[in-house]
Amino acid sequence: MTSGAALPLYPRLAWYGFRRHAAYWAAALAGAFTNTVFGVLRAYVLIALWQARPGLGGYAVADAVTFCFLTQACIGPMQLFGVGLDLPQRIRSGDVALDLVRPAPLQLWCLSEDLGRAAFLFLARSIPPALAGAALFGIVAPRAPAAFLASVTLGVVVSFGWRYLVALASCWVMDDRGLATLSLVLTTFFSGLMLPLTIFPGWFGSLARALPWAAMVQAPSDVYLGTAEPAHALAFQALWAVVLLALGALLTRAARRKVVIQGG
Amino acid sequence: MIRTYALLAWAWTRAAAQYRVSFALMTAGAFVIGGLDIAVIWVIFANTDSLAGFGPAEVMFLYGTSELAFAISDTLFGNVDRVSQHIRAGTLDVMLVRPAATWAQVAADRFGPHRIGRIVMAAAVLCVALARLDIPLGRAWMVPVMVVSGSVIFTSMFTLGGALQFLLTDAPEVANAFTYGGAMLNQYPLSVYDPRIVMGLTYVLPLAFVNWRPGLYVLDRPDPLGLPSWTGLLSPAAALALAAVAALAWRAGVRRYRSTGS
Numbered sequence: 001m002t003s004g005a006a007l008p009l010y011p012r013l014a015w016y017g018f019r020r021h022a023a024y025w026a027a028a029l030a031g032a033f034t035n036t037v038f039g040v041l042r043a044y045v046l047i048a049l050w051q052a053r054p055g056l057g058g059y060a061v062a063d064a065v066t067f068c069f070l071t072q073a074c075i076g077p078m079q080l081f082g083v084g085l086d087l088p089q090r091i092r093s094g095d096v097a098l099d100l101v102r103p104a105p106l107q108l109w110c111l112s113e114d115l116g117r118a119a120f121l122f123l124a125r126s127i128p129p130a131l132a133g134a135a136l137f138g139i140v141a142p143r144a145p146a147a148f149l150a151s152v153t154l155g156v157v158v159s160f161g162w163r164y165l166v167a168l169a170s171c172w173v174m175d176d177r178g179l180a181t182l183s184l185v186l187t188t189f190f191s192g193l194m195l196p197l198t199i200f201p202g203w204f205g206s207l208a209r210a211l212p213w214a215a216m217v218q219a220p221s222d223v224y225l226g227t228a229e230p231a232h233a234l235a236f237q238a239l240w241a242v243v244l245l246a247l248g249a250l251l252t253r254a255a256r257r258k259v260v261i262q263g264g
Numbered sequence: 265m266i267r268t269y270a271l272l273a274w275a276w277t278r279a280a281a282q283y284r285v286s287f288a289l290m291t292a293g294a295f296v297i298g299g300l301d302i303a304v305i306w307v308i309f310a311n312t313d314s315l316a317g318f319g320p321a322e323v324m325f326l327y328g329t330s331e332l333a334f335a336i337s338d339t340l341f342g343n344v345d346r347v348s349q350h351i352r353a354g355t356l357d358v359m360l361v362r363p364a365a366t367w368a369q370v371a372a373d374r375f376g377p378h379r380i381g382r383i384v385m386a387a388a389v390l391c392v393a394l395a396r397l398d399i400p401l402g403r404a405w406m407v408p409v410m411v412v413s414g415s416v417i418f419t420s421m422f423t424l425g426g427a428l429q430f431l432l433t434d435a436p437e438v439a440n441a442f443t444y445g446g447a448m449l450n451q452y453p454l455s456v457y458d459p460r461i462v463m464g465l466t467y468v469l470p471l472a473f474v475n476w477r478p479g480l481y482v483l484d485r486p487d488p489l490g491l492p493s494w495t496g497l498l499s500p501a502a503a504l505a506l507a508a509v510a511a512l513a514w515r516a517g518v519r520r521y522r523s524t525g526s
Contacts, residue, residue, distance in 0.1 A: 030435030037441040041449050041457075045308075045315075048456035052312040175286040181293030185300060194304045201310045 009104060010112040017116025021124075028124035031076060036129040039072035043137055046195075057198035063225050064196070066140045069133030070221040071193045076125030077118040077152065078159040078216045080187050084117070085110060087167035088176040100256060107248050111160055118156040143226030147234065151220040154237035158215040161244025162187070168248065171255045192218035198227070212240040265365040272372035273340075280377050287378055294381030298335065301327065301451060302389055316455040321396040322483055323453065328390030329407065329475040330450035333414025335386045337422065338447075339379040340415075341371040344422045345443060347517075348429040348436035357523050367514060370426065403482050409500065410482070414474035416503035420510035421446050421471075427510070430517035446471045455488050462489060473502035 007015060021028065046064045050056055059067065074080065087110065090096040099106050133139045142148045166183045170176040188194060190213035197208045197218045208214060215237040222228030280287050305327060309320040318326070347370055350356040359369040394407070425439030432438055446469075454462045454476040465472040466489070480487055481496030 024434070026432075026434040027437060030432070030437035034437050034441040034445070037445045038448065041445060044457045044461075045452050048316045048452075049308055049312060052314065056311055175283060175289075178286055178289030178293060181290060181297070185293065185296050189300050189303065194300070195307050199311055200307055 010108065013109060013112035014116035014119070017113035018120045019116075020113075021117050021120040025124065028076070028121065029128070031121075032125045032128040035072040035075055035125060036132040039069045039129050039133055040136060042072075043068045043133070057196050058227050059196065059198070059225070062138065062140050063227070065133065065137045066225060067192075067196055067221050069130050069137075069139055070224055071191075071217050072129045072133075073126035074152075074155070074191075074217045074220065075193070076121030077156050078191070079114075079118075079121075079163060080159075080191060080193055080216065081184060083163050083167050083176075083180055083183065085114070085163055085167045087164070088170040088180075091168075091170045092176075097259060100259060105249075105252070107164060107245070107252050110164060111157070111245075114160045114163075115153075115156060122152070140225065142224045144223060144230050147230035148220060148224045151223040151230070151234055151237060154234060154241055155216045155220045157241045158212055158237055158244060161241055161248055162212060164248045165244065165251060168251050168255055171258050187213055187216070190214065191216045192221065196221075198222075212244060215240045265368045268364040269368040269372045272369065273375040276372065276375035277377045290376075290378035291381040294379050295385045296381075298331065298382040298385030298389075301331065302385075305451075316453050318453040318455070321393055324389055324393035325397055325483065326453055326475050326479050327451045328386055328393050329410055329479060330414060330447065332383065332386035332390055333411050333474055334418050334447040334450075335379065335382040336411070337415040337418035339376070339383060341419045341422055342379075342443075343374055343376075344371045344419075344426040345429070345436065345439050346370070346373070347426040348433045351429070351433050351521070354524060356521070360518075360521075366518060367423070397483070399482060403484065406478055406482050406497070410475060410478040413478075413499035413503040416507055417470065417474050417499075418443070418446065420503070420506040423510040423514050427513035427517035430521055442469075446474075450474050450476065459489060466491075470502035470506055473499040 043065050046068050047061060050059070050061045050064045054061070056064075087096065090099060099109070102109065130139065162183070166179055167176075169179055173179055190197070190208050190211050192214065197205060197214055199205070200208045209218065219228070219233045219237050223230050223233050302324075305320070305323055308315060309323070313319065315323060344367065347356065350359065350370060350373070356366075356370075359366050362369065390407075394404070399407075421443050425443050428439055429436050449457075449465070449471060454465065454472060462472060462476075466477070477487070477491075477496040478499045479496070481493050484493075487493065487495070
């Protein structure tokens, strides 16, 4: 038996999710390397912008550079590229029938595994780019480390809530690639990955900062930098986590009625 | 090799045409993804008039030329960087025993015609930039030349990335840092980066010849490194040199390849 066997169900699932991703440590390190390279390239662009406009969006140059490496650190745990769940494949192959008859809710099952995945990727793909950023450019220290960790965790939950909806939509849409593309566009642009949402102009910026994707990168980064009130940022993330998980639960019920199990 | 590639790409195009709604959605998606980078440039210039000495139209020109070159090479040959998947799945063996060029087979495998959406977006951005810049014909002739040489440079980068995967089969994402990283790098004037990086991109890995050096010639701008402007005309030579290195690396990779043997 593995060392996870003594744990209750959901922590054990999280542990399996962790171990499953830890098996591909070389791929994770390669991802960390790529994230670091992109972090360095984006940092230079942001430095050029902040040299032209010092103090833009309430950030000093050092804050902007830190933000840039934080965004790269978020890519792994928040799974900003791609859906990152097995669900669409299992829906297409029909294996999801097996998942639905388990005496445990599908959503909670997937969430536990996803938290394990995020925990491993936080270690393997978030810490290396942040250290590289600190060594190459010097990044600022977290203003509220405990609140930052809470914010990262909530960010992962919001990210899961969104990806679960996209994945489950495969029950109704025959080809999930179109939806995955749409999700990629929304997530990369509105999370703050490409540029801080604080510098988006006018009403467009206000809208971007209110959408759920802001809870994935912008909110944890603001908690880290101290540019947002931690309680306020955490409440914003918790609100979107609850909304998305509730929608996911409703969609799971609808999917349960939609799935037809053939044979027997 | 060209015939093999064309036949395989056509087969994948016919396959994609079977799912029309999906094809339309994915083409639109590729178009929008291309537009995201432009949205980022728009946000930057909503906050400033000039980035490292370059105005919005000039940045759009640099973005358009690099992105068009990258989109063309990614559409046609980008799947070369999936060679690690073929190695792990064992499908590379199938390709090696066929009497056709391996590189062409890997490049054409899963050819995605929907990526034309990204080419269209890049071409549109370049056209808008050119219309706003009003470049005399005496220098504008270089624009198509730099797009073609840029495509060759990016294709060589994809091939080098593929060759690297023969060594790093479990860590294919390393190659992304050089292929997609190279594309991201050239979206902005290289004057934003540390001059040492720009020197490396001129003398070692000739990514500066995709759009920066020829772009300085077309825009009639002085080079921050102090090189004469005719060096911008060397893009085709740089592209051919990199292509030769990539071809050698690919051959070395294929020769080194030993099947899983089961």
